[in-house]
Amino acid sequence: MKKEKAIxxxxxxxxxxxxxxxxxxxxxxVETVTFHYNQRHSQEVEVAKSIAEKLGVKNHLLDMxxxxxLAPNALTRNDIEIEVKDGELPSTFVPGRxxxxxxxxxxxxxxxxxxxxxxxxxxxxxxxxxxxxxxFVKSCNVTVNLAMxxxxxxxxxxxxxxxxxxxxxxxxxxxxxxxKNNTLTCYNGIIADGCGECPACHLRSKGYEEYxxxxxxxx
Amino acid sequence: MKKEKAIxxxxxxxxxxxxxxxxxxxxxxVETVTFHYNQRHSQEVEVAKSIAEKLGVKNHLLDMxxxxxLAPNALTRNDIEIEVKDGELPSTFVPGRxxxxxxxxxxxxxxxxxxxxxxxxxxxxxxxxxxxxxxFVKSCNVTVNLAMxxxxxxxxxxxxxxxxxxxxxxxxxxxxxxxKNNTLTCYNGIIADGCGECPACHLRSKGYEEYxxxxxxxx
Numbered sequence: 001m002k003k004e005k006a007i008x009x010x011x012x013x014x015x016x017x018x019x020x021x022x023x024x025x026x027x028x029x030v031e032t033v034t035f036h037y038n039q040r041h042s043q044e045v046e047v048a049k050s051i052a053e054k055l056g057v058k059n060h061l062l063d064m065x066x067x068x069x070l071a072p073n074a075l076t077r078n079d080i081e082i083e084v085k086d087g088e089l090p091s092t093f094v095p096g097r098x099x100x101x102x103x104x105x106x107x108x109x110x111x112x113x114x115x116x117x118x119x120x121x122x123x124x125x126x127x128x129x130x131x132x133x134x135x136f137v138k139s140c141n142v143t144v145n146l147a148m149x150x151x152x153x154x155x156x157x158x159x160x161x162x163x164x165x166x167x168x169x170x171x172x173x174x175x176x177x178x179x180k181n182n183t184l185t186c187y188n189g190i191i192a193d194g195c196g197e198c199p200a201c202h203l204r205s206k207g208y209e210e211y212x213x214x215x216x217x218x219x
Numbered sequence: 220m221k222k223e224k225a226i227x228x229x230x231x232x233x234x235x236x237x238x239x240x241x242x243x244x245x246x247x248x249v250e251t252v253t254f255h256y257n258q259r260h261s262q263e264v265e266v267a268k269s270i271a272e273k274l275g276v277k278n279h280l281l282d283m284x285x286x287x288x289l290a291p292n293a294l295t296r297n298d299i300e301i302e303v304k305d306g307e308l309p310s311t312f313v314p315g316r317x318x319x320x321x322x323x324x325x326x327x328x329x330x331x332x333x334x335x336x337x338x339x340x341x342x343x344x345x346x347x348x349x350x351x352x353x354x355f356v357k358s359c360n361v362t363v364n365l366a367m368x369x370x371x372x373x374x375x376x377x378x379x380x381x382x383x384x385x386x387x388x389x390x391x392x393x394x395x396x397x398x399k400n401n402t403l404t405c406y407n408g409i410i411a412d413g414c415g416e417c418p419a420c421h422l423r424s425k426g427y428e429e430y431x432x433x434x435x436x437x438x
Binding site: 062063064066067069070095096098099100103104106107108110111130131133135136139140142143144146147148149 | 288
């Protein structure tokens with residue numbers, strides 16, 4: 001365990017909760033930052049707070065409603081249907097969202113004396129978001145370091161994992177059930193197994209089943 | 220003149236007004252973005268609006284008060300004295316401020332279909348801000364392009380100019396008096412020649428006098 005401080009970009013979802021559990025194993029001091037930008041379901045913020053509390057971790061909540069002025073799209077406004085057209089960026093795409101999150105997370109890291117920044121972005125379920133790619137995160141790391149003359153390290157523990165492998169990591173961290181029962185992934189705001197119908201729920205349950213097969217608990 | 224669209228990060232100060240005049244000469248369509256984060260003097264925002272109006276340019280105003288949550292320091296809160304200790308970053312230093320401005324400016328550029336982003340940062344009056352350096356701006360350009368899969372170009376027309384040369388550029392653009400009489404630089408919120416006492420006013424008038432000597436209008 002590194003005797004250093006880390007900040008986790010934390011939404012209360014499966015991925016960032018798995019990252020938080022990973023960070024708690026890796027670093028002596030861990031805090032979380034949650035960005036609130038009128039998410040389709042403000043429970044997302046409540047879920048993030050309650051998970052942070054359960055794990056005894058400080059949670060910083062930053063109001064990012066400014067993003068809505070700039071990127072009216074499905075993820076942030078209920079009146080826009082979520083649809084994905086071939087070859088086009090999904091309508092849930094908030095351009096530069098992770099760029100903004102990582103910029104603010106690194107400013108917060110500067111202020112609280114944390115050197116490590118953890119984000120759950122991953123290239124495997126890329127789903128067309130350019131700012132989920134490894135190449136972007138590495139470039140962003142260099143840029144935030146130059147901006148503030150600090151040797152931050154941005155970690156992406158899930159970058160090359162698919163959903164089944166993300167469940168596997170939670171299991172290895174001894175928290176498979178914790179993640180399954182406490183996190184919010186569903187576009188319709190239902191925690192744990194969710195509505196079971198939306199694209200996010202499909203991705204989540206498919207990954208879980210695959211992991212169960214991998215683990216030999218399913219035929 | 221390029222038949223393309225540009226957005227100028229615009230505060231109503233000498234530097235960004237000179238950049239706006241430069242952009243109006245270089246690009247067919249120009250808009251401006253002003254970030255409001257409870258600046259020491261909200262006239263800064265009013266001055267920016269009035270200059271944009273005088274030049275017939277659209278001005279986007281973005282509320283960036285979130286920065287205050289993250290970086291309590293002199294520039295944004297009146298109760299902290301502005302002082303500069305040797306070797307230390309000036310107390311006016313809002314860590315990562317230009318990183319945030321350029322991130323939001325590029326998201327706005329994405330939304331309004333602008334490819335060019337202009338910022339007045341310069342390395343000559345570096346005064347210790349790491350995110351005023353050329354190296355940072357170039358890295359940030361790569362990062363924002365990767366974040367949104369767009370070929371943005373960030374321009375820094377003042378990067379290697381000192382204050383006298385910035386006045387010279389305004390003069391070459393036929394706007395020396397316009398810049399002198401309309402812009403706000405002074406920490407105490409007095410436009411044009413300002414209070415004449417604060418560090419910003421000293422830097423501004425010293426540069427102007429040097430340019431007058433350069434131009435042969437002063438001994």
